[in-house]
Amino acid sequence: MRKMRLSLALAALLALVPPAFAQDQPPDIASPFLNLAGVAAGPPGAPAPLPALPPRADGKPPDLAFGAYQRGNFLIALEEAERRIDDNPKDAAAITLVGVIYRDGAAVGRNELEASRWFRIASDLGDPQAAFELGALLLEGPGGVAKDPAGAKAQFERAAAKNHPGALYNLGVMALGGDKPNYAKAAQYFLRAAEAGDDNANYSYGVMEREGKGVPQNVADSVRWLKRAADAGVIAGQVEYAIMLFNGVGVQKDEAGAVEILRIAAAKGNPIAQNRLAHLYVAGRIVEHDLAKAAAWNAFAKAGGLADEGLDVATANLTPDERRRFTQIVRERIGY
Helix, strand or coil: CHHHHHHHHHHHHHCCCCCCCCCCCCCCCCCCCCCCCCCCCCCCCCCCCCCCCCCCCCCCCCCHHHHHHHCCCHHHHHHHHHHHHHHCCCCHHHHHHHHHHHHHCCCCCCCHHHHHHHHHHHHHCCCHHHHHHHHHHHHHCCCCCCCCHHHHHHHHHHHHCCCCHHHHHHHHHHHCCCCCCCHHHHHHHHHHHHHCCCHHHHHHHHHHHHHCCCCCCCHHHHHHHHHHHHHCCCHHHHHHHHHHHHHCCCCCCCHHHHHHHHHHHHHCCCHHHHHHHHHHHHHCCCCCCCHHHHHHHHHHHHHCCCCCHHHHHHCCCCCHHHHHHHHHHHHHHHCC
């Protein structure tokens, strides 16, 4: 089982997806022009004006354009960003925001090619977020943007020079690509990205340090990085940390704590966590002996691509009541 875990971890490490800046914000969210208490009304039919942003701790004026974007008022964000650019054509932050709005199709039609044009202008002005965004577009080539891995790498390097965590992480992923992965360089990038606050990099560096790939092996220290990833909600990090916690590898053994983390990862659809939970329900270890739950988690794991003949055998002869509960658990989980 350890060999399988290692191969899966390394496979995941080689296939890590570059993080994105604003993809957490769905592009089709309507702008919430709400009637806000205490805000003076504008002309009939006009959207209510935005409430004032709180003062910044450093005493600088608030960024009205980005504030509007964060609150979903995309049209106002675009208008404010364009006003700033009219006042100062070298306002790199405002130019980057216009690029994000075009990329996401917020307040305007989605247009990755136009977004790339804005990102390139801001990147040339020295904005690391713009360089990162342009690199991501060049790497993926969506919406008419020409795919250019070399150009993407150059943009990531430009952003990484200013310690952009996502760019550092992507450079680590790129170092693992090709016929000759450079594990040492990847580990260096992942470490820098993790120290700069990238959650996925915590996981990636932790796995490499645990296995001694590109960095001297240090199992005890790898636990620290994997726990950081787990605490941040990185599912792969939750699984790896939980397994180490369960087995007492590099950390004080805590089977009950490990099971709670596995439950979280299993509920998020991770087949390894689902498989481990199924084994625990068969054995009645930490959790109650329950073949119906074991069969259900095994079914979910199999649906996720992780088959286990031993679990199939252990759950093959369910009683009528266990079959009923199995069906109920599966239906509740999939919402059927």
